[in-house]
Amino acid sequence: MKALWVDAGNGAAGDMLLAALLDAGADVEAVRSGLRGLAVGPLEVEVAPVRRHGLRALHADVRVPPDDVSRNLSDVTAILSEAALPDGVRAFALAVFERLARAEARVHGVDVSRIHFHEVGALDAIADVTGCALALHSLDLLDAPVRVVSPVAAGSGVVRAAHGPLPVPVPAVLELLTEAGAPLRSHPATMELCTPTGAALLATLATGWGPMPDCVPTAVGAGAGTADPEGHPNIVRVVVGSASSSSAGWESAELHRVDSTIDDLDPRLWPDVLEELRTAGAADAWCSPALMRKGRPGQVLSVLVEPARLDAVCRVVFERTTSLGVRVSSVERRSLRRDRVEVDVGGAVVGVKRGLLGGRVVTAQPEYDEARAAALASGRPVHEVLNEARALASEG
Numbered sequence: 230m231k232a233l234w235v236d237a238g239n240g241a242a243g244d245m246l247l248a249a250l251l252d253a254g255a256d257v258e259a260v261r262s263g264l265r266g267l268a269v270g271p272l273e274v275e276v277a278p279v280r281r282h283g284l285r286a287l288h289a290d291v292r293v294p295p296d297d298v299s300r301n302l303s304d305v306t307a308i309l310s311e312a313a314l315p316d317g318v319r320a321f322a323l324a325v326f327e328r329l330a331r332a333e334a335r336v337h338g339v340d341v342s343r344i345h346f347h348e349v350g351a352l353d354a355i356a357d358v359t360g361c362a363l364a365l366h367s368l369d370l371l372d373a374p375v376r377v378v379s380p381v382a383a384g385s386g387v388v389r390a391a392h393g394p395l396p397v398p399v400p401a402v403l404e405l406l407t408e409a410g411a412p413l414r415s416h417p418a419t420m421e422l423c424t425p426t427g428a429a430l431l432a433t434l435a436t437g438w439g440p441m442p443d444c445v446p447t448a449v450g451a452g453a454g455t456a457d458p459e460g461h462p463n464i465v466r467v468v469v470g471s472a473s474s475s476s477a478g479w480e481s482a483e484l485h486r487v488d489s490t491i492d493d494l495d496p497r498l499w500p501d502v503l504e505e506l507r508t509a510g511a512a513d514a515w516c517s518p519a520l521m522r523k524g525r526p527g528q529v530l531s532v533l534v535e536p537a538r539l540d541a542v543c544r545v546v547f548e549r550t551t552s553l554g555v556r557v558s559s560v561e562r563r564s565l566r567r568d569r570v571e572v573d574v575g576g577a578v579v580g581v582k583r584g585l586l587g588g589r590v591v592t593a594q595p596e597y598d599e600a601r602a603a604a605l606a607s608g609r610p611v612h613e614v615l616n617e618a619r620a621l622a623s624e625g
């Protein structure tokens with residue numbers, strides 16, 4: 230199960246979060262090509278390593294064409310709806326702007342439909358939000374069940390905005406973080422640490438707030454803001470990890486599922502296809518009957534595979550079957566911890582596979598061939614040997 234932790238203890242802005250996700254391994258080319266799908270002129274992202282208070286971090290510079298358009302929610306919704314983006318990316322970006330619009334509406338005391346984003350609806354904000362959604366998608370985090378954000382530092386002082394000088398935390402940030410139930414952290418810096426776009430991104434992605442969740446970290450990213458103040462590193466950090474074994478007693482793993490419907494493969498080849506898929510690293514591979522186009526009987530080939538073996542499995546499907554395409558989805562596999570014990574049934578050794586839930590034996594299955602051999606040697610019925618082996622293995 231994938232997990233994300235965002236350290237917003239020094240604040241967060243859209244470009245800082247984007248840089249942190251890219252630093253943690255999000256595919257910058259996927260982000261760039263996704264942004265090209267927005268019909269608002271060339272949006273470019275340049276990334277460069279920088280130092281903030283002696284710490285290395287990535288800085289993301291979002292370059293947009295000159296723009297002084299004041300957009301409302303329906304303008305931004307139209308831009309995102311018409312863009313060639315994965316559905317999850319579009320939904321996330323829309324959710325961020327809907328949040329921003331609700332917060333702005335409450336702050337200015339007008340209806341959401343009458344809200345005009347000023348700075349936060351500008352092209353760089355649209356690029357930051359969509360870029361973050363694309364980066365989360367690239368890291369496979371858009372559906373991750375564990376996305377925790379630390380207490381947020383919003384800053385203090387005054388900032389100059391379209392409405393004139395605003396007190397920091399700016400009203401939209403306070404509104405966004407209050408609505409989301411975010412814990413705030415006091416901070417000595419007298420500057421804007423968390424921007425409305427940053428707050429809306431945090432509020433949309435957070436499934437919870439607090440310290441780093443139990444996980445095995447797999448990547449860390451640091452995203453720098455443009456300012457380099459004297460008093461603190463102007464950085465947001467992200468930790469990507471896999472959440473460790475569930476306290477419920479089972480184990481959890483992120484796998485891919487590959488499916489393909491096939492109606493024209495010589496049926497004698499299927500056993501070899503399934504065998505080759507297992508050899509290529511499939512955790513499981515099976516076929517289910519399906520009635521296909523023109524009433525033809527066919528098979529749905531399904532494969533479960535770890536991300537690292539996905540390409541090898543796809544290659545086998547394409548090379549060994551008549552499939553012209555596969556569907557790949559992410560699944561969480563929950564499984565019991567297993568072991569194998571050997572029991573003595575009337576002088577013969579029989580292996581038994583056991584499933585353990587939090588250390589308790591909940592299933593015990595004797596190896597059939599070994600139980601059959603023990604039954605033949607002793608002249609007892611196989612089902613009796615199976616039952617005795619199962620009972621002996623469940624005791625231990």
Ligand SMILES: O=C([S-])c1cc(C(=O)S)c[n+]([C@@H]2O[C@H](COP(=O)(O)O)[C@@H](O)[C@H]2O)c1
Nearest residue numbers: 346347348349354390399400401424425426
């Ligand atoms: O654009 C608007 S309406 C706006 C509202 C507010 C309020 O808090 S209300 C604040 N700001 C300031 O604009 C800049 C840009 O914000 P980004 O989120 O796009 O980085 C920032 O200083 C905000 O405090 C704008």
Ligand code: NI
Nearest residue numbers: 333336392401
């Ligand atoms: Ni405003």
